[in-house]
Amino acid sequence: MAARDLQERIKKLIVDRRLPSGAPLPTEPELMDHLGASRNSVREALKALQAMGIVEIRHGFGTYVGSMSFAPMVEGLAFRTVAGHYRGEDSLLQLLELREAMERGLVSRLAGRLPEADLAELDALASRMEREAAEGASLAETDRAFHATLYRGLDNVLLSEVLEAFWDAFHRVQRDLVDVPQDPRVTCRQHREILDAVRSGDSIRAEEAIRDHFGNIRVRLSTTGAPRPPETTGTPRPPGTTGARRPPEPHARHNERV
Amino acid sequence: MAARDLQERIKKLIVDRRLPSGAPLPTEPELMDHLGASRNSVREALKALQAMGIVEIRHGFGTYVGSMSFAPMVEGLAFRTVAGHYRGEDSLLQLLELREAMERGLVSRLAGRLPEADLAELDALASRMEREAAEGASLAETDRAFHATLYRGLDNVLLSEVLEAFWDAFHRVQRDLVDVPQDPRVTCRQHREILDAVRSGDSIRAEEAIRDHFGNIRVRLSTTGAPRPPETTGTPRPPGTTGARRPPEPHARHNERV
DNA sequence: TAGCTCAGTTGGTTAGAGCAGCTGACTCTT
DNA sequence: AAGAGTCAGCTGCTCTAACCAACTGAGCTA
Missing domain, CATH: 1.20.120.530 (GntR ligand-binding domain-like)
Known part of the structure; x- marks a missing residue:
């Protein structure tokens, strides 16, 4: 219930405050306070936003509005x-x-x-x-x-x-x-x-x-010829355990459009 | 030193094992073991990969290779x-x-x-x-x-x-x-x-x-006219604290190309 | 003055506990 | 025997608390 929301709320914060690229975002503790979530959840949201180029994180320095490049x-x-x-x-x-x-x-x-x-x-x-x-x-x-x-x-x-x-x-x-x-x-x-x-x-x-x-x-x-295969390391996970997990099945796409 | 690496290693795992879209990935505990990182770090890496569409996470079910759509x-x-x-x-x-x-x-x-x-x-x-x-x-x-x-x-x-x-x-x-x-x-x-x-x-x-x-x-x-502004909520952070943080400065782009 | 050290900030990582969604098998009812 | 409800045991999700690592600026030292 929270995770997807956190990203959304951080984005809203950027838009609402008109923060330009490079502007500093609140620190993690401040975001925890402002969003009412734990540090962990805040960090996960920031990581996701970072992966989308919306936020830039610099260790020991702060988090900033990203350049929104296409990297x-x-x-x-x-x-x-x-x-x-x-x-x-x-x-x-x-x-x-x-x-x-x-x-x-x-x-x-x-x-x-x-x-x-x-x-x-x-x-x-x-x-x-x-x-x-x-x-x-x-x-x-x-x-x-x-x-x-x-x-x-x-x-x-x-x-x-x-x-x-x-x-x-x-x-x-x-x-x-x-x-x-x-x-x-x-x-x-x-x-x-x-x-x-x-x-x-x-x-x-x-x-x-x-x-x-x-x-x-x-x-x-x-x-040039066929794909050159990389080495295959690691053991494939044994599929025979009980519990919630359903094996392979090329699952139906979730692209529900609203 | 770990975080960026973790994403890379999970991606490598997908490629090496030739996992197609929808194939199940190792569970969080298994990844912790395989990658030698804490649960938190693994989750942050997965969140980032999810944001890039490389991985799909379903609560109470498992994590899967994503559809790699452009969502x-x-x-x-x-x-x-x-x-x-x-x-x-x-x-x-x-x-x-x-x-x-x-x-x-x-x-x-x-x-x-x-x-x-x-x-x-x-x-x-x-x-x-x-x-x-x-x-x-x-x-x-x-x-x-x-x-x-x-x-x-x-x-x-x-x-x-x-x-x-x-x-x-x-x-x-x-x-x-x-x-x-x-x-x-x-x-x-x-x-x-x-x-x-x-x-x-x-x-x-x-x-x-x-x-x-x-x-x-x-x-x-x-x-249609100019942008319609959203309400501006929240207080702008006071910039005058000491410590590691450097205020505004439209920082130079980090797009160092290797 | 030049350089160093250190305190205090920032994000990064780990650990352990408990919560929440889902499935399959078991049990009770009909 | 067939159906419905419950429960155990997976899965990922969230929280707390502590410590590690990168960075800056002020103050100390030479």
Whole structure:
């Protein structure tokens, strides 16, 4: 009766007091008093809120209103993808398609509308990428910056963050799961093409450039083999005990909508 | 040193044992034993995982591998939007733009590719919406079903779920924050137009239909006034105590990337 | 003045007890 | 024998009390 409520009440407290990101929340004892719950329950509620990015906890320092970034979503998305991958689903490909769908829909909107400053920055990033490719260094960070800079011009923070979140989730999973045999030069050329297309203002061409880029990644994904299994440790729990517990049963979803 | 680790280790346990959604996890005492932590710490870790949708807890029954739905993301996204709205940001509009961007990018892909069965279902939904509009009933549920059915044909569960999550977040916030004076007949006509465009296979027209539809919602949003403030209860904490706590300071983001 | 130590704040962790929801088997009634 | 009610024994939930660990700022020391 209390637990779900506590989270709700803490959130209400943040909204009611108009606390901005980074503002200090009451301390645990104060919350115990204010909410009329034990320290334990308060902490569990805070932990859950922390997992949602709503609250930020700093040991020996205090709890604060979180930056509400999408870091937790990245976490959940990445795990979902990894778990699905090991179960033989094409979850990684689906994640890639999600990114592609968003970027394709967006790039046409900013073709020809990007200010010269952003274009110059993208130029610099493309050059850096080429240099890194020549040196055999990792392109990942530059690739991330390229995509982030590209969509910054949309002037929608939420959109940018969601895109970056998807990028993060995809790359984290990709790094952990598959060894991608990539040709850096192709990647560089495709980024150049995206940039050129956007600069020229040709939205059709820009969309095609994005499609080619993702098509390339897609091919790399599909060429790598089946999931590589991790070691299976631990003993599976013996299912034959009495009591309240009902074994396996892929239980019906609880997504009751009100 | 333990807490962050515990979550990680529980996740590893799920992956290593290949537990599918709905599979039972070890009980709290078993986890205490397996992880070498106290009950409290285990519970806090589980609460965090629950908030991320990775784990599902049923009182008096057991803990299970979660459905990994986007319900938690909806929660976080909705809260972020509400908080931003009350701080005077146009967070709700940004959320709407996010939905529009995705749907615009996707609808062109399925123009002309939808099987007749799906088109028939969409027809039925559009009719239902018209009936509801005539009766003065709420269109929300039918609207949700329409959009969900539309993108089901993409055969990408992740994509569908993300879209539905965005829809849910948007409507929950809209319902809580603003009173939208909507003309149901316009909404119905626009859905018909989307359906017709998709059926005809004209992807340009489909994209325009989506843009019109969202443009309509956008107008409705902007006509409503400023944020309606909630009551401000409770006393702001006195900042002048000594000790470890540092007052306000919009702290620097901790998004250190590794 | 520069540096250190220490007190007092913060959250982190552990332990033990009892409460609450659920199931399956047992018992009593019909 | 069939049905309903009860109870034991699982499950997770909440509370209390104590101690540990991170951090800051004031005051002491050199």
